[in-house]
Amino acid sequence: MTFNSSDSFEVLPGVAVLETVDRILLLNLNDREAAQTPVVLQNESNEIWKLVAEGSDFKGILEVLAQEYSTTPRMIVSDVTALIRHLLTHGFIRRANA
């Protein structure tokens, strides 16, 4: 699963999002199995989630993160892709422009 620069995403209804000082917890209430344990996002995954939930497109997410971590979009693209893929396949988000 790859993403285009203009791909953006939205949080699915029925996903509980708990933001604390240092991390974000996601609980997929739509799925009884998934709702057994929340997923905890920390550090950079926390940042990625915020950008995804705000509706930033894929290119925008890479650019903001690259700037924040003083690196290039190419260096982080695989990590960002992996996390977004995980969020999509586990029913936390969907493509907004699908």
Place this chain on the structure above:
Amino acid sequence: MLDQTTFRQDEAVSLAHALSAYVASANSLRALSIKGFTLEMYGLRSKRVHADADVWVHPDDFDDFVETMHLYGWEARFQRFTPRLIPNHSITLAHQNWPCDIDVHWFFPGCFAPADKVFDVFWRHTRKVSVNQVSHTVPDKTAAALIGLLHSARHPFDPSKQREANQICNEIMMDSAVRPELVQGLAAEVGATVAIQQFLGKMGINIAEEQLAEAVDLRRTWDAHTDMLESGTTAVWLRLIQQAPFRQKWRLIVKAAFPTHAEIETLKGRRVSRREARGYRRERFAVALKRLPHTVWNLLRYRGVSLKSTEVTHQTLGDNMLHRGTRR
């Protein structure tokens, strides 16, 4: 990047409310998120970490709610049968992955009107709030204040609970939208005037003598209930033994003093050796002995109050609910 292992208690309680609210809404069940969660939301109590999430479900929807939660992996915790003056008001759900419980209430102690009527009254005093991006049904501030006062009223000898009640009273008196008269009106509708009488007094509302005279039996039941909560289960066992026909007394004494090996294992949630079970019974016996003087004093004080006295006021669900916690 992703972590599924660390899961703190404060986070768990917050998400447990979200899960309960979602389960109720998705299945058209009437459920309210109550106590700590809403008291803090309205500034009626200072923030702190809670041990569990409290949810109040309409008595008619109670079984469906518990069964649906079971599909999400939440199981009723074993509760050993103990006699009570007022039926057990909730069951506790636990999940092996979660560091918190969910207390599911079917009525609130101190409300002496029938349980379904009480819930209907509170249901009219609700609002929707979005927390963690999930819609929750919560009591409005007046109803939340009454629930907080009722919770404190159950523990009249606990200084921390009395401080909490004072905070609620002060907040009500300072808030022009939630006047003490509104709390009094709601309490009267659900038959809770007796239970929160002392707090109404602190807010400058005195109950008419005639009204107090009419509620004298409820007053005695409530006082006996709260005193016996302080004394622990020894008091209620002794009362049950006292009230039982002569032939049944010995059977009850054995049941009270010597929980079975299986009961001890279920209470502890693991296998226990015979030696450990003996130790548990010894400890239990020592606690009972320590409480005996206070317990006997209470028994003498509340001689007229029967263990069955609340069956009339809670006839909607009665003993079925009393024993609900013993199912697994």
